[in-house]
Amino acid sequence: MTVKYTEDLRNGKNDEKTPNAFSAAKFVDDLLKDGSKVPCDNTIEEFEVNDIPKFYDAKKYKAGQNFYHKHVFALFFSKFLGLIVTLSSASILAVLIMTKMSSSPMTAYRRYVATIFHVNLWYEHELTPDSKAMKSLRRIKSFHNSASMRSRKIERPPITQTDMVLTQFGFMGFGIARTEMIGVYGATKEELEGYIHFWRVIGSIMGIQDRFNMCRDSLEETREICEELINRVYRPYVAKKDKDFVEMTSYLTDGLWYTNPMLNYRVFVSFMYDMLQPKECLNNNHESYFDLGFFERWYYKILYGLMYSLKYDICRLYHNFHHHLRMWIIHWYPFLAVFKFGYKNAMVSIDINNVKTHAN
Incomplete structure (x- = not known):
């Protein structure tokens, strides 16, 4: 029903009998057109809200956390590929270049290790007004606000x-749209919907308006939005091979190599590009x-076999287990990074108690 409605809209048809049927195509149209006009900083009233959203469901949220821990290696891998694909957006890339926090392997290492630490807090702690997870979210939100306001200036x-x-x-997109391709097998609808709810809540706290939040109550609708974004945004963006995209993704991979020496820029970007292909082409040349x-x-084939x-x-x-061991090493003694960047630069910590006001 939903898929047919979306296809009919693309073909210029509109079934008047189902005017309220969800359309992923229309959702993405709205996101790309009107969403690009709405800032995500303290110039809009909604951004000042730091409360847990009203739609928050503790049971679903916990199910999303449990799902992540059950498939932590695969879902962490999908987030790494997601970081790469996100850098294909010119507007996102422009802000990152402006901040100069990812413009070399060392700065990229520090920035993305800090991001890993923050995201781990979200998955490991309950969500209450004074929890570590909420303090971390407020901290990241203040960073976003500061970067946005600097861009305005x-x-x-x-x-x-x-x-x-x-x-x-x-x-979260690849975990929903390419679940088995990134190594998550046997996931139930309840687990996937819990994962979606988790990121719907996180997105809302970070300032995404309900109108634009791609994480919906329905697994099917969220998955269709993911496919629309893959087909209309990410595949054409990545295919451009923009100079800044290639440069920044190489910094990302080269920086995080010191957390995992199995990373290879050309292989992993090629694997990510494969995941952006239409579903009917995923198993074809x-x-x-x-x-x-x-x-x-050879390494590319091993990566597929691993998944x-x-x-x-x-x-x-x-x-x-190896993922958790690697996280422990990154926290306490990232010896590869120490050897390359020096002890002071290699040791990354996040101060979740020091949150700037939005005015800053």
Whole structure:
């Protein structure tokens, strides 16, 4: 019903008998057109609200956290690929370049390790007005507000609702639209809807208006929005191979290599580009993003095999354990980063108790 309605709209048809049927195409139209005109900083009243949203459901929220912990290796991997794809947006990239916080492997390392620490807090702690998770969210929100206001001061566009939703996709979109391709097998509808609810709540607290929030009550509707964004936004954006995109993604991968030496820029970007292909083309040959060398093609196949192996519980648990071990090393002694960047630069901490006011 929903899919047919979306296809009819694209073909210029509109079933008057179902005027209230959801259309992912219309949702994305609104997001790209009107969402790009609505800032996500303290120039709009909604941004000042720091409360837990009224639609928050503690049971669903907890289900989303549990789902993440059950598939932590795969979903963390999907977030890394989501970070890469988010950088294909020119407006998001412009803000990152302006802040100069991701313009080298070292600064990218520090920025994204801090992001990892913040996101881990959201998954590990309950959501209450004074919880560590809420303090972390307020901290990140203050960073976004500061960056948006700095952009305004130099007469550049602020961070918008569109930017925030495209970033929201980066954190959860592949987990919904390409669930098995990123190594999550056997997920139930309740688990996926809990995951969606988790990110709907996070997005709302960060300033995304309900009108533009891509995480909806329905798994099917959210998945359709993900597909629309993949087809209409991310695949054409990434295909441009913009110079700034290539440069910033290389900094991202090179920086995070010191947290995981298995990262390879060309292989992982090629894998991400594969996930952006239409579903009917996912298992067929298509133009590769990079002309991979022999060893890169070999590693690429291993990566695919790794994602497939996660369908077996023993493999999932093994890689989950290694993920937690890696997080412990990053927290306490990131020896590769210490060797490359020095102890002071390698040790990243987040001060969730020091939150600037929005006016700052």
